[in-house]
Amino acid sequence: MLEALRITIPHRLHDVTAQLRAGSVTAICGPNGAGKSTLLAALAGLITPVSGTATLQGQPVAQLLPEDRARRIGYLPQSGEVAWNLSVRTLAGLGRLPHRTSASENAQVVAQVLATLDLTDLADRPLATLSGGERARALLARVLTTQPHWILADEPLAALDLAHQRTLVHRFRALAQEGRGVVLVVHDLALAMNHADHVIVLDQGRVAAQGKPATALSEDVISQVWKLESRWLGEPGHMALAL
Amino acid sequence: MTRPITLLLAALVITIPLSLLVGQVWISPFSPPVPNATAILMELRLPRAVLGLILGAGLGAAGAAMQGYLRNPLADPGLFGIAPAAALGAVLSFYTGYEVQAFTLPLFALIGGGGAMGLLALIAGRAGGIALFTLAGMMIASLAGALTSLAISLSPNPFALSEIVTWLMGALADRGWHEVRLAAPLTLVGLALLWRAAPALDALALGEAAARSLGVDPTRLLWLMIAAIGLIVGSGVAVAGMIGFVGLMVPHLIRPFTDQRPSATLIPSALAGALLLLVADCLCRIMPLKGGELRLGIALSLAGAPFFLRLLLKMRRELA
Numbered sequence: 070m071l072e073a074l075r076i077t078i079p080h081r082l083h084d085v086t087a088q089l090r091a092g093s094v095t096a097i098c099g100p101n102g103a104g105k106s107t108l109l110a111a112l113a114g115l116i117t118p119v120s121g122t123a124t125l126q127g128q129p130v131a132q133l134l135p136e137d138r139a140r141r142i143g144y145l146p147q148s149g150e151v152a153w154n155l156s157v158r159t160l161a162g163l164g165r166l167p168h169r170t171s172a173s174e175n176a177q178v179v180a181q182v183l184a185t186l187d188l189t190d191l192a193d194r195p196l197a198t199l200s201g202g203e204r205a206r207a208l209l210a211r212v213l214t215t216q217p218h219w220i221l222a223d224e225p226l227a228a229l230d231l232a233h234q235r236t237l238v239h240r241f242r243a244l245a246q247e248g249r250g251v252v253l254v255v256h257d258l259a260l261a262m263n264h265a266d267h268v269i270v271l272d273q274g275r276v277a278a279q280g281k282p283a284t285a286l287s288e289d290v291i292s293q294v295w296k297l298e299s300r301w302l303g304e305p306g307h308m309a310l311a312l
Numbered sequence: 313m314t315r316p317i318t319l320l321l322a323a324l325v326i327t328i329p330l331s332l333l334v335g336q337v338w339i340s341p342f343s344p345p346v347p348n349a350t351a352i353l354m355e356l357r358l359p360r361a362v363l364g365l366i367l368g369a370g371l372g373a374a375g376a377a378m379q380g381y382l383r384n385p386l387a388d389p390g391l392f393g394i395a396p397a398a399a400l401g402a403v404l405s406f407y408t409g410y411e412v413q414a415f416t417l418p419l420f421a422l423i424g425g426g427g428a429m430g431l432l433a434l435i436a437g438r439a440g441g442i443a444l445f446t447l448a449g450m451m452i453a454s455l456a457g458a459l460t461s462l463a464i465s466l467s468p469n470p471f472a473l474s475e476i477v478t479w480l481m482g483a484l485a486d487r488g489w490h491e492v493r494l495a496a497p498l499t500l501v502g503l504a505l506l507w508r509a510a511p512a513l514d515a516l517a518l519g520e521a522a523a524r525s526l527g528v529d530p531t532r533l534l535w536l537m538i539a540a541i542g543l544i545v546g547s548g549v550a551v552a553g554m555i556g557f558v559g560l561m562v563p564h565l566i567r568p569f570t571d572q573r574p575s576a577t578l579i580p581s582a583l584a585g586a587l588l589l590l591v592a593d594c595l596c597r598i599m600p601l602k603g604g605e606l607r608l609g610i611a612l613s614l615a616g617a618p619f620f621l622r623l624l625l626k627m628r629r630e631l632a
Contacts, residue, residue, distance in 0.1 A: 115524050135527040144525035152383035152517040153572040163573075166515050167527045211518070215526070 075121035096261035099271035139167035143217035164214030202233030320583035372585020375559025380574025393452030397428030398549035418550035425546025482553035482609025502543035510575035557616025
């Protein structure tokens with residue numbers, strides 16, 4: 070279990086407590102500036118709270134050795150920045166850095182991950198030549214080649230068209246079914262409602278609601294947090310938000 | 313990655329012996345023996361070639377590492393301000409007149425370079441990010457440059473002034489085994505530190521947050537970079553003066569032949585830097601010039617400035 074225990078980071082998070090379970094998809098939602106990315110970074114051990122702590126299996130994440138933490142928690146930042154025009158294969162290979170394994174083993178893992186993300190044909194293509202959807206999958210491949218037990222991704226579906234969103238959502242679901250913990254920052258509430266097992270709603274650095282999607286993303290919560298009158302339409306698993 | 317290394321090694325194997333034959337006195341194995349050929353080869357040309365190889369390798373690898381660290385293809389080892397600070401130390405040795413002793417000038421230069429490393433560590437060493445680090449380096453470079461100009465303007469006599477200006481131009485002329493013994497160990501330690509930093513530089517290609525999530529300790533990386541660049545650039549300036557543009561040009565020439573990871577450019581850049589400095593020094597030796605040979609620092613700047621301009625124009629086209 071990955072837990073945030075009363076995490077406070079001045080001006081960003083206030084007394085945030087949340088429990089995230091392996092084998093499930095957790096969505097972190099909230100308006101801009103609510104503290105979603107900060108919470109994700111704190112859970113990944115990249116920001117040290119002034120009070121409270123993030124723990125992994127009961128052990129403070131900050132106390133894990135950097136390489137050990139890196140092997141257990143994969144983190145995909147929002148920026149998607151890559152400084153050099155690497156090939157997809159080289160980018161994916163960077164995920165093996167925390168492992169001290171042989172080049173042949175690394176190449177095998179990279180090939181497997183590229184195959185699961187349907188990137189084998191693009192393996193030798195430079196990043197600059199990829200479409201937005203291909204690039205998003207290549208960035209995710211870099212996280213997956215680390216083979217972490219937890220995958221924390223900051224808006225991995227932003228700027229993707231519906232087809233690519235769907236492909237990646239299915240991939241995240243498959244990862245959760247493998248027993249991994251998947252934590253996604255998402256803006257699309259319908260996506261969170263239909264595909265997450267657990268939702269944490271943040272508002273001005275505090276937890277406004279958390280639990281099953283139907284509870285945490287109720288029309289009342291949306292009204293209170295986003296200041297929008299809305300109505301859920303459709304059947305569970307295929308719901309749309311009417312504003 | 314192995315192909316460029318093999319090609320560069322082959323080029324070095326051919327170039328090194330050839331470089332020993334080139335100079336004001338040409339030594340040909342097929343011509344009658346030249347008087348004092350052994351002394352010319354062993355005491356003048358071989359140490360000069362070895363020094364060129366060491367400094368070139370250091371500057372090439374330092375450039376590749378700096379570009380990786382700052383994630384900027386326009387970065388250069390000089391950005392840390394260590395070279396100007398080492399030059400300031402050396403100029404002060406002229407100014408004080410202590411340069412007459414063989415070890416004084418390099419010692420002053422190393423103190424200058426070491427002072428810059430200390431100052432960088434003090435300003436940006438603990439929690440400073442890359443931006444603060446770069447700004448601190450630029451500030452040190454600017455301060456060292458201004459103090460060097462002041463030292464020149466207050467030069468005690470015309471002879472010292474001429475010595476300072478000539479030395480600042482950078483050269484391998486008249487360098488011997490003494491300089492090799494000074495620069496080689498420091499440069500090799502610097503190169504070893506860069507090799508240790510290589511995986512972290514690769515991770516840094518993904519940005520600071522992603523690099524940290526991959527287990528990179530930014531503070532440790534910063535210290536490694538300060539120590540490595542300081543040793544390489546400081547010792548280089550200490551024995552040969554200011555030699556610019558190698559660290560900028562070489563990684564650019566090398567990168568297209570690698571998979572572009574900073575670690576993949578380190579060794580080829582070291583080899584290409586060694587080759588570039590060796591060839592440039594040979595050309596300086598045979599260039600017909602009144603009053604001596606062309607200074608290596610000037611030659612490389614003359615070649616480097618148009619290269620830099622071409623790079624900028626290429627980037628402008630890509631951005632357009």
